[in-house]
Amino acid sequence: xxxxxxxxxxxxxxxxxxxxxxxxxxxxxxxxxxxxxxxxxxxxxxxxxxxxxxxxxxxxxxxxxxxxxxxxxxxxxxxxxxxxxxxxxxxxxxxxxxxxxxxxxxxxxxx
Numbered sequence: 001x002x003x004x005x006x007x008x009x010x011x012x013x014x015x016x017x018x019x020x021x022x023x024x025x026x027x028x029x030x031x032x033x034x035x036x037x038x039x040x041x042x043x044x045x046x047x048x049x050x051x052x053x054x055x056x057x058x059x060x061x062x063x064x065x066x067x068x069x070x071x072x073x074x075x076x077x078x079x080x081x082x083x084x085x086x087x088x089x090x091x092x093x094x095x096x097x098x099x100x101x102x103x104x105x106x107x108x109x110x111x
Contacts, residue, residue: 009085012039013078014071019099020091023059028079031070039069043085055098056088 007026014021027040044060045053063069090099 007041009043009082010039011078011080011082011086012071012076013080015075015077015093018093020077020089020093020096021059022086022089022091023063024082024085024088033070035073036070037073037076037079039071040067042066042069044088053087055090058090059088 010025010028012021012023012025012028024043025039025041026043027038029038029040031038042063045056091097092099
């Protein structure tokens with residue numbers, strides 16, 4: 001079917017606890033709470049593949065119980081309507097480097 005029947009998809013970039021989050025949703029509107037935007041219908045990978053992205057899994061767990069996110073307008077850096085979903089990311093606010101929520105290598109266990 002054509003574009004009219006498809007739901008819009010939004011990429012939301014916002015600050016959360018000193019980090020920059022990038023996630024996807026099908027709903028972004030002005031919130032009924034003054035100074036907030038409302039983000040609903042979060043979109044994550046289906047999780048059916050063999051490889052699990054730890055960042056995506058962390059976000060899925062962090063927002064598992066949320067029906068709607070009410071984000072303070074000053075924490076929202078950007079909202080884009082996009083054609084397709086990309087990778088959910090958590091970046092360091094200062095360097096812009098991708099933050100891996102789990103250790104990449106085991107800690108050094110010197111005895």
